[in-house]
Amino acid sequence: MNRDLISSPHLRVQPNVRGVMLRVLAALLPGIAVFTGLFGPGVLLNLLWCIAAAVLTEITVMALRGRDWRVIVDGSAVLTGALLALALPPDAPWWLPVLGGFFAVSLGKQVYGGIGFNPFNPAMVGYVVLLISFPVAMTAWPSPNLGWATDAVSQATALDHARTALTQGRTLTEVFADPGFESASVRGWLWVSLAYLVGGLFLLQQRTIRWQIPLGVLLGMGLMALIFWGIDSDRYASPLFHWTSGAAMLGAFFIATDPVSASTTPRGRLIFGLGVGVLTWIIRSWGGYPDGFAFAVLLMNILAPTIDRYTPTRVYGTGRRMERP
Amino acid sequence: MIAEAPIRLYGFHGGLHLDDRKSLATGQPIGEVPLPDALILPLSQHIGGAAKPRVKVGDVVRRGQTVADPQGVVSSPVHAPTSGRIVAIEPRRVPHPSGLKADCVVLEPDGLDQWLDAPEWTPLPDFTAASGEQIRVIARAAGIVGLGGAAFPSAIKLNPGRVVDTLIINGAECEPYISCDQMLMTEQADEIVLGIRVVLHALGAPRCLIGVEDNKPAAIRALSRACEKDAHIHVVVVPTRYPQGGEKQLIQTLAGLEVPSEGLPLDLGIVCHNPGTVRAVGRAVCLGEPLIERIITVTGEAVAQPRNFRVRLGTPMRHLVEQAGGLKGTPGRLLMGGPMMGFALPNLDVPVIKATNCVLALAPETIRATPEAQPCIRCGECVTVCPSRLLPQQLYWHARAREFEAAENLNLFDCIECGCCAIVCPSHIPLVQYYRFAKTEIHAAEAEKREADAARLRHEARLARIEREERAKEEARARKKAALAAAKSGAPTPPPDAAPAKPAAAPATAPTGDDDPVAIAMARAQARRSANNAVPAPASVETEPTAAETNPPTPADDDPVARAIAAAKARKAAKEAAAPTPSEAPQAPAEDDPVAKAIAAAKARKAAKAAATEIPPDAPATESDAEDPVAKAIAAAKARKAARDTAADNRE
Ligand code: SF4
Ligand code: SF4
Numbered sequence: 017m018n019r020d021l022i023s024s025p026h027l028r029v030q031p032n033v034r035g036v037m038l039r040v041l042a043a044l045l046p047g048i049a050v051f052t053g054l055f056g057p058g059v060l061l062n063l064l065w066c067i068a069a070a071v072l073t074e075i076t077v078m079a080l081r082g083r084d085w086r087v088i089v090d091g092s093a094v095l096t097g098a099l100l101a102l103a104l105p106p107d108a109p110w111w112l113p114v115l116g117g118f119f120a121v122s123l124g125k126q127v128y129g130g131i132g133f134n135p136f137n138p139a140m141v142g143y144v145v146l147l148i149s150f151p152v153a154m155t156a157w158p159s160p161n162l163g164w165a166t167d168a169v170s171q172a173t174a175l176d177h178a179r180t181a182l183t184q185g186r187t188l189t190e191v192f193a194d195p196g197f198e199s200a201s202v203r204g205w206l207w208v209s210l211a212y213l214v215g216g217l218f219l220l221q222q223r224t225i226r227w228q229i230p231l232g233v234l235l236g237m238g239l240m241a242l243i244f245w246g247i248d249s250d251r252y253a254s255p256l257f258h259w260t261s262g263a264a265m266l267g268a269f270f271i272a273t274d275p276v277s278a279s280t281t282p283r284g285r286l287i288f289g290l291g292v293g294v295l296t297w298i299i300r301s302w303g304g305y306p307d308g309f310a311f312a313v314l315l316m317n318i319l320a321p322t323i324d325r326y327t328p329t330r331v332y333g334t335g336r337r338m339e340r341p
Numbered sequence: 342m343i344a345e346a347p348i349r350l351y352g353f354h355g356g357l358h359l360d361d362r363k364s365l366a367t368g369q370p371i372g373e374v375p376l377p378d379a380l381i382l383p384l385s386q387h388i389g390g391a392a393k394p395r396v397k398v399g400d401v402v403r404r405g406q407t408v409a410d411p412q413g414v415v416s417s418p419v420h421a422p423t424s425g426r427i428v429a430i431e432p433r434r435v436p437h438p439s440g441l442k443a444d445c446v447v448l449e450p451d452g453l454d455q456w457l458d459a460p461e462w463t464p465l466p467d468f469t470a471a472s473g474e475q476i477r478v479i480a481r482a483a484g485i486v487g488l489g490g491a492a493f494p495s496a497i498k499l500n501p502g503r504v505v506d507t508l509i510i511n512g513a514e515c516e517p518y519i520s521c522d523q524m525l526m527t528e529q530a531d532e533i534v535l536g537i538r539v540v541l542h543a544l545g546a547p548r549c550l551i552g553v554e555d556n557k558p559a560a561i562r563a564l565s566r567a568c569e570k571d572a573h574i575h576v577v578v579v580p581t582r583y584p585q586g587g588e589k590q591l592i593q594t595l596a597g598l599e600v601p602s603e604g605l606p607l608d609l610g611i612v613c614h615n616p617g618t619v620r621a622v623g624r625a626v627c628l629g630e631p632l633i634e635r636i637i638t639v640t641g642e643a644v645a646q647p648r649n650f651r652v653r654l655g656t657p658m659r660h661l662v663e664q665a666g667g668l669k670g671t672p673g674r675l676l677m678g679g680p681m682m683g684f685a686l687p688n689l690d691v692p693v694i695k696a697t698n699c700v701l702a703l704a705p706e707t708i709r710a711t712p713e714a715q716p717c718i719r720c721g722e723c724v725t726v727c728p729s730r731l732l733p734q735q736l737y738w739h740a741r742a743r744e745f746e747a748a749e750n751l752n753l754f755d756c757i758e759c760g761c762c763a764i765v766c767p768s769h770i771p772l773v774q775y776y777r778f779a780k781t782e783i784h785a786a787e788a789e790k791r792e793a794d795a796a797r798l799r800h801e802a803r804l805a806r807i808e809r810e811e812r813a814k815e816e817a818r819a820r821k822k823a824a825l826a827a828a829k830s831g832a833p834t835p836p837p838d839a840a841p842a843k844p845a846a847a848p849a850t851a852p853t854g855d856d857d858p859v860a861i862a863m864a865r866a867q868a869r870r871s872a873n874n875a876v877p878a879p880a881s882v883e884t885e886p887t888a889a890e891t892n893p894p895t896p897a898d899d900d901p902v903a904r905a906i907a908a909a910k911a912r913k914a915a916k917e918a919a920a921p922t923p924s925e926a927p928q929a930p931a932e933d934d935p936v937a938k939a940i941a942a943a944k945a946r947k948a949a950k951a952a953a954t955e956i957p958p959d960a961p962a963t964e965s966d967a968e969d970p971v972a973k974a975i976a977a978a979k980a981r982k983a984a985r986d987t988a989a990d991n992r993e
Contacts, residue, residue: 023774025760027359027517027680028709031767033718090715132716132768226721275720280734282724324735331752332354332589332729333602 037091039224043215050211054204058106062113069117070097077126092131096120099139105157116142136317137277140310175262175306187250209265216269225273232289233268240297262307277317284327291316348577351597353590355728356582357761363520366640366647371524374664380448380655381692382419383435387486388493389415400427403457405631408446417494418484422633422653424455436677436691438684460629468539468626476543483625484632489615492696505546506610512553513586516679519699521636524649526560530567533616536623549574552591554581584759588613602755639665642704643672652693658700659689673705681760715768723762729755733762737772740779748779
C-alpha cells in the first residue's frame with residue numbers, strides 16, 4: 017500500500033465537479049424555460065446542437081490526446097455548450113451552434129490542456145469567434161413572442177435597437193416611446209432576466225457560486241449606467257435597462273462565474289466582477305457591438321491572474337498587530 | 342439552563358460543518374479495560390527527544406514507577422502503568438505516520454497492579470501552598486504531555502516565563518467521531534476544574550476560559566456546575582464548527598485575537614491546555630499520580646460496539662478494539678486520531694500512547710477513495726473554507742510544481758493541515774498531502790544545508806587546529822633549540838610558554854571520562870560561552886587561530902571549537918527562522934533565580950535548566966557522549982518549530 021496516498025483527511029469528499037456542473041445546469045432551467053417560451057423552439061434546437069457539438073469535440077480531442085475521454089462525465093462540456101446556446105439568436109441556422117460548440121471546446125478549452133487549464137471562458141470564446149466570423153447571423157434575433165411563429169421576422173434586440181436609434185440621432189426617450197418597443201422587446205428580456213436571476217440566487221443559496229462576481233458585475237454595470245443616465249438620460253439607458261437586457265443576468269450569474277477563468281481570491285472576484293460590469297457597459301454604450309458581455313469577460317480573463325496576484329488573502333496571524341500591549 | 346459566561350464570542354474564518362458521529366461512542370459511560378498480556382511503552386510518546394530507559398530487562402517494577410527518564414527539556418519520562426516485569430527493551434512498531442519502529446520498553450503485568458509504596462514525589466494536596474516551580478517539576482516528573490493529540494510536554498507550557506492572563510481549556514473537540522474529552526468533561530468535571538486551579542496557580546494567571554462546542558450539552562452542564570463558585574473559571578459555549586478545536590481557531594473565537602504567524606499563544610498572554618491534560622496535572626500534584634492512563638475513543642462504523650475507555654498506556658490497540666466488540670468486517674481504514682487529521686495505522690498491534698485520543702476504524706464506504714483527483718477547476722472553495730486564510734489552491738500549484746519558495750511566500754507553514762480545503766475540493770485533490778510533501782521537502786533541504794554548513798565549519802576548524810598544532814610544535818622546537826643554545830651559553834632557562842601548557846592542563850578542568858557530571862556541565866557552559874564569543878567571527882577560523890585559542894582546551898579527540906562554531910551557526914540559523922530563541926545561559930547550573938521576573942532572566946533560567954536537566958543529579962553519569970552542541974541547537978530549534986507548527990497541542 018502506498019502510504020503517501022493515505023494522507024488526511026480521510027473522510028469521503030462529497031462535492032465533485034460533475035455535481036457542480038449539474039447544479040449549474042439545473043439552475044439554468046427556469047431561464048431556458050422562459051427564453052424558449054418567448055423566443056420559440058429555436059432555443060432548444062440551439063441547445064441541442066451546441067451541447068452535441070461541444071461534447072463530441074471534447075470526446076474527440078480527448079481521444080486524440082490519448083486521454084480517457086470518459087471524464088466527459090464531469091459535465092463541463094455540456095455546460096459550456098448550454099451557456100453558448102443561450103447566448104445565440106434562437107433562429108440561427110443549425111451550423112452556427114454547431115460551429116460555436118466546436119470552437120468553444122477546441123479553441124476555448126482543449127488547446128490549453130482541457131478542464132482547469134483554460135485561461136478564457138470557453139463559451140465566450142465560441143461566442144466571440146462566431147460573432148466576428150458571422151456578424152449578421154449572430155445579430156439577427158426574432159422578437160419575443162413571435163419566435164413561435166414559423167415565419168417570424170428577425171429584428172434587432174432592444175440593445176441593438178437602442179444603439180441603432182442613437183446613431184440615427186434619435187434620443188432614447190423617443191426610442192422607448194416607440195410603439196411596441198416596450199412590450200415586445202424590453203418586457204420579454206425582463207422576464208428572461210428574472211428567470212436567470214432566480215437560477216442565480218439558487219446557485220448562491222447552494223453555495224455553488226459566491227456572491228462577489230455576480231454582485232461585482234451588476235454593480236459595475238449599474239453604477240456606470242446610473243452615473244451616465246443621471247448626466248444624460250437621452251443618450252444613456254437606465255441601470256434597470258442594462259440589467260435586464262441582453263446577457264446581463266445570464267452573464268453575471270452563470271458566465272462570469274466560471275471558476276476556471278475568473279479570479280479566485282475573494283477580493284479578486286469582486287474586482288473581476290466589477291471589471292466585467294464596467295467593460296460591458298462601456299462596450300454597449302461606446303463600442304462597436306450591441307452587447308459587450310463576451311468581450312468584457314474575455315478581457316477580464318486576461319487580467320484574472322494579475323488580479324489574483326495582487327489580491328492575496330490576509331493570512332491568519334499576519335499583517336495585523338496582534339501582540340497584547 | 343446553561344449559565345452563559347459573560348464572554349464575547351468572536352468566531353474564526355472559514356471552517357466547515359461536519360457530520361457529527363460522536364453519538365456512536367457516547368451511549369455508554371467510560372469503560373474500563375482489563376490489563377493485556379503485555380504493555381508496550383514507546384520511549385517517545387511526545388514531541389521532542391525520546392526518554393532513556395532506567396530499567397533493564399528482567400527488572401520488576403511497580404505501578405507508577407519511572408521506567409525511562411527524559412532527555413533534554415522537550416522530553417518526558419515514561420512510567421510503568423501497572424506492576425510487573427520488564428521483558429524486553431527493543432524496537433517495536435509504534436503508532437507514527439512514518440510507520441517505522443521505535444524503541445519500546447515491554448512490560449509484562451503481574452496482575453497485582455501494585456502501586457509504588459510511595460509516589461516518586463511528594464503529593465501536594467494543598468497546591469496553593471506550592472510554588473509554581475514545584476508544580477512544574479511535578480508535571481515534568483509525572484510525564485504529562487498534551488493529551489489533545491500533539492503531545493507536547495506540558496511542563497514547558499506551565500513555565501512560560503511570561504505574563505499569562507488567560508488560560509484556555511480546549512474542550513471544543515471538533516473532530517467528528519472523537520468523544521474522549523466530551524466524556525471526560527461530563528464524568529470528571531470536578532477533577533478537571535481542580536486541575537485548572539492547579540494550572541492557574543502555577544501560571545499565576547487570573548482567569549480561565551473553558552471553550553466547549555455547543556454539541557456537548559452534558560459536558561457544558563457538568564463543567565458549569567463544577568466551576569460554579571469559582572469566579573476565575575468560565576465555561577464558554579462555542580459554535581460547533583470544524584476546526585474549532587484548533588488552538589489558533591479557539592483563541593480567535595474566545596479572544597478575538599490571532600496568534601502571530603510563527604508565534605505562540607503566549608505572545609498574546611494565553612496558554613492553552615486540553616481538559617485531560619489539566620486533569621492529569623491536578624492528579625499528579627494532588628495525588629502523586631504519574632500519567633499512566635488516558636481516555637480513548639474506540640469508534641467508527643467498522644467497530645462493533647464503539648465506546649470510550651479508560652486505558653493504560655501501552656495497551657495494544659487490538660486488545661482495546663476487542664473490548665469494543667471487535668471489528669465488523671474489514672475496515673476501510675484504521676486510524677489513530679480523527680478522520681480529518683488522524684493518520685493511518687498499519688495494523689492494530691501498535692500500542693496506545695499518550696497522544697492516542699481515538700482509535701478509529703472507518704467503514705470502506707465512508708473513506709476517501711484515493712486516486713481520483715481531477716484537475717483543479719479554480720473554484721476557490723478551498724479558499725473559502727481555509728481557517729488560516731491561505732490560498733490553498735495556489736499553494737497546491739506551487740507545491741506540485743516544486744516551487745517551494747513560492748509556497749513558503751504564500752505562508753505554507755501557516756497551514757494547520759486541518760483538511761478543510763481537501764474536503765470541499767470538488768476535484769478531490771489531496772491538497773493536504775501536497776502541503777505535507779512541500780513542508781517535508783523544505784525541512785529536508787534546510788537540514789541538509791545545516792548539516793553541510795556544520796560539516797564545512799568542522800572541516801575548516803580541523804584544518805586550523807592542525808595548522809595551530811604544527812605551529813605550536815614548531816615553536817616548541819624553536820624554544821627547545823633556543824633553550825639548548827641558552828643552556829649552552831649558560832643563560833637562565835626561559836619560563837615555559839603558556840600555549841603549550843594549556844593542552845596539558847586540559848584533562849584537569851574538563852574531564853573526558855564519565856565520572857563528574859558537574860564538571861561536564863561546567864565545561865559545556867564554558868564551551869557555549871565561547872561559542873557566543875565566536876559568533877561574530879565564524880569565518881575567520883582559518884586565518885585567525887587566536888580566536889580559537891580563547892576557547893577551552895581540546896579534550897581528547899573532540900574539537901569543541903568546531904562544535905561551538907557550528908553551534909553558533911546553527912543557533913543563528915534558528916534565530917533567522919524567526920524563533921524566539923532562548924538565549925543560552927552563560928553561567929552554568931544556577932538553577933534558581935527568584936528575582937528573575939524579566940523575560941530575559943526567565944529565558945536564561947530555562948536554558949540553565951536545560952543544561953542542568955541533561956544531567957539529572959540522580960542519573961548515572963554516563964553521558965559524556967551525549968553532548969553535541971550542533972545537535973542540541975538543531976533539536977532545540979526543531980522543538981521550537983514543532984511547538985509552533987503544532988500550535989495545536991489541544992486539537993484532536
Ligand atoms: S489544510 Fe491548510 S490550506 Fe487546507 S484549509 Fe486547512 S489550513 Fe487551509
Ligand atoms: S477546491 Fe479544489 S478545485 Fe477548487 S480551487 Fe481549490 S483545489 Fe481547485
